[in-house]
Amino acid sequence: MYLFIINSRSGGGAGLRTWHTVQALLEARTVPYEALFTRSADSAEGQVLQALALREDWRAAIVIGGDGTIHSVLGALRRRGVPLGVIPAGSGNDTARGFSIPLAPEAALDTALQERCLEADLLSAAGRLTLTAVASGFDAQVAVNVNGSRYKRLCNAIGAGRLAYIIGILHTLITFKPCRVSVTCDGKEQSFDQAWLVSVCNLPSYGGGLLICPQAEPGDGLLDVCVVHGASRVQLLRLFPTVVKGRHTKLPYVTMLRGRSVAVRFAQPRHAIGDGEALGTAPLSVRCEPEALRVLSPLAAAAVAGTTGSCHASG
Template sequence: MFGFIVNRESGNGYGKKVWSQVESTVVKRNIKYVVRFTERPMHAKEIVAELLEKDVETIIVIGGDGTIHEVVNGLVYKNVSLGIIPAGSGNDFARCLGVPLAYEKALERIFENRPQQVDLLNLGERYSLTVAGIGFDGQVAKNVNEALYKKYLNFFRLGSLSYAISVLDTLRTYKPTNMQITVDGKKLDFADVWLAAAANTTTYGGGIKISPLSSHTDGKLDICVVHGLRRGKLIRLLPKAFKGKHISAKEVTLLKGEDIYISSDPPVLVQSDGEQVKQTPLHITVEKRALTLV
């Protein structure tokens, strides 16, 4: 039996439209299912606990990265697979997994039932699917989630532009900081850090390839540190990140490991899967093969 968790508000109401079409297909195929709708922040995780008691074999999320983030935190190491039908503004995890953005094709992928086990980031208080962004990224996530323009862009299915607009807005006032990053016991000091991204997947922010060498199945996390450059050069560097070409710059340092500790002076914001989660210091480890996806 399928268990659907639907965020009707995702993508400024797009989730509701997608569910209407998906439900029609499921009914036509005589597939047994149960559906629950999210009503508040962190409700999706509560719904997961309920569905796990209903003998569901697959929990399918119709929503964006934030909703998927909540569901994953209830499914870690559970014997139930996760299906994704993207209906958000960024849909980064779907992109990284090769999940089609068109709901019809995403549903067919789930019907094919080809499970794979993937890694997650463990942030201590929660798990993450894609990237934990520290510093500039954290501030951008805060700004974009509070911005009025996000709703209007979502209405026209242009939600990925929200992140780009917030980047430009945040650039005006954000100041870099000093960070100490410890990877598998090795300490490194970085001055004037704009951002550090601990990545399990290649992209975030609606398709920015912040860590183009990352893999969600290799048992490692990749860390991209952007540091030691002036604001003007950062502005010129950022467009290259959409194709992953920023990593060749001398001001970009790439690290790889399983256990990461990041501190900064002063503390800076941290975002995960597009949601603001905390401030530094931050301890991150990789959870290998912690989630089954179809």
């Protein structure tokens, strides 16, 4: 039995449209399933835990929504040991990109039903689990601005989710002021003046495909960190086109770090986000939770023999 977790409002209504497509495919293929429509991010984890407790034969929980919807149910899936499937229907869809899950609904469904799993790490920060990245500073402020904007809804309506983030970057660039930050990676502290952002990544991209940490791998037990510091506004603006291809990592005002735990303390309060969802403005302590989640992914077929296979919930 498959549990489908649907956020009908994700992607400006793309979640509901995608569900209608998927539901027709499930009926045509006579695949056993149950559908759960989440009411809000705050209540989603409880809803999913309650649904998963009703039976023991769940083959997977398949989310139809965006990265924020996935974020809201990570705790429930980890507690119950149920594999995660994704049919992307959000603005950024970076979880899908990070695990090579197709963006087209039928192809994504095929991937989930093949039941090939990867063991993925999770990030633990601010009492929450995160799958893609924990970001603080400028890019977190971009997300806060985008999520509260009218242009995000407009961009989603025309199928241009990434455009909303580009607009958000320009919007935030006008008002954001960099400050000093202390970053402690595996116990080694470094300080950076005029820091714009600190991103702690588990997957290579966020923000709709921006390759912040192109070398990040979701199952290596390590956190990849990008610190942007000492750049002028013009340099920062020029940085973003290079991030699309991951070519920013060798710039003199970009420092890349790697470790199992990271602490971030800005000199002034700065927003932080996990999977695009708000984590507050307090100093961050992020640690890697190795192999804490199984994810249905085409990448599993290319993994080392003996480490993957048909994956089922542990109940």
